[in-house]
Amino acid sequence: MWFSLARRLGSLLIVMFLVATMVFFLTRLAPGDPAAIMLGDQATPADVERLRAVYGLDKPVLVQYVLWLKEVVQGNLGQSIFLQRPVTTALAERVEPTFFLTLFSIVIATLIGVPAGIASAVWRGRAVDQVVSALAMLAANIPSFWLGLIFIQFFAVRLGLFPVAGYGDPGASLAERLAHLVLPAAVLGIVNSALITRFTRASMLDVLGDDYVRTARSKGVPETGIVLRHAFRNALVPIVTVIGLTIALLVGGAIVTETVFGLPGIGNLVVSAVLRRDYPVIQGALIAVAALYVLINLAVDLIYTLVDPRVRA
Template sequence: MGMVVVTFLVLTIAFVLVRLAPGDPAALMLGPDATPQDVMDLRASLGLDQPIFVQYLTFVANAAQGDLGRSLFFDNSVTSVLAARAEPTVFLSLFSLIFALVIATPIGIYAAYRRGSTLDQSAVTTAMLAASVPSFLTGLIFQRYLATELGWFPASGYGGPDAGFLDRMWHLVLPSITLGIVNSALILRFTRASMLDILSEDYVRTARAKGMSERRVVLRHALKNAGIPIITVVGLTFALLVAGAVVTERVFNLPGLGSLVVNAVLRRDYPVIQGTLIVVAILYVFINLLTDLLYLVIDKRVRY
């Protein structure tokens, strides 16, 4: 029920926001040489001349049936347009999350275990620095040194028209590192904070008193019980990556959802803007639901 309510609210907000923006999509499509009559005819064919309330009811009814409308500029269904642009964004978000986890999780665990040490302070300082540097600046630095000067990675793009899957994925490595470094800061800090709370619990001291090895105490007892807040922030991070990879996609010239939305806003392509907002919101809700279900795997007590 909660997912239905959230989806309905997203439909309403998306419909209202795109129509508050200045500009007429019909006039933009026809160009400056179009006559007022041409603009009126196109508005009528697109249904933009109808009352706002009628447009809203039509929009909600079609969206409930899975019809997100037809793009004004691509002359294709919004679903097809989004599907064609989804691959770079999804894989970029997934690879960035994996890279962030590989960096943040072990460092966060060890920093909590060695609280107050030089490594702990260095890790916290580095995390704050990584979170403070804009992703576009990190991406530009990596482009210059790792791609242009050293030639280790492609500087931009998503491969040619005939590029294979592995070639396309190779073009995502550098953007994924850029996004992964930025988002690893939050995961590292949450991992460290959660582990610090658990390592001070009585049952951890009891496990040590029984003669268990430090590795078993940290990984089996402490990390398992600190897993719920870590899983929460990982789920939220992945959802934010999908929704917020716009800047990185623009820097590396990736044909993903971020670039699509930016162009759709400039063109006043209402159906594409609305469809993207809806899909991202539903994905966000689904990721949160999946995160809640993972709680059952991490901690059996959640079932009660």
């Protein structure tokens, strides 16, 4: 097991190196000069060149890459050009809304998707299955920004139940700030529950037809016990996989939702950095998201050994 874990960690380090390399060179392909954007239209070419020299943008791209990679290995993601602070500090200041938004969204998606998928599999071909499948298909095709605007118009503007946008005042309590996440978390949870529903249904259908399920029924085991104790436990591996992938998708997909609801999260920070050509922030945020993807995949692999002893063996 330890050898397998070490091999897995080694492959993840290679993935992170490739991601870091792609992120660096792809950001340099974007049109626009951050120094010129920062100084504005009135700046002279000499002013732009001086600012480029300050941030090392006048060096050859390969030299910039080597210097940047050396800093990343040491845990330094660089200095933001526009925010005038370390990228790690800028990310840390924005991580709370994104963290809680992702957490609430995956809880909502799981609470909707897993029971709906189980019910759809148990009553396959019946009205429940058809309704659940139709709703899952609808949720999978609804744009999150459109659903967010509908929720704002109905629940925030018309009914006044939740804040329209933002994350509360700087001195607001945690409960008040979290109230601003109810609508965006519901949007992301509903949209992403479709994938969990379909995977849960497919996984449950695979195990409900196995011999041990028929044997349990022949012994008179209650249907609830068969579904939850026998079938669901053996169907957990694909379900855990899709939940882990959904968490990773939520982190990346939160950019649009944070923009719609005006949340000061990492997604909003990335959008602003792209518009300003703030290379260090773009690179640092993408590396952080990629590292999260890698850690989630590793955690899912470790959870496999807990939910299914056959994987451990």
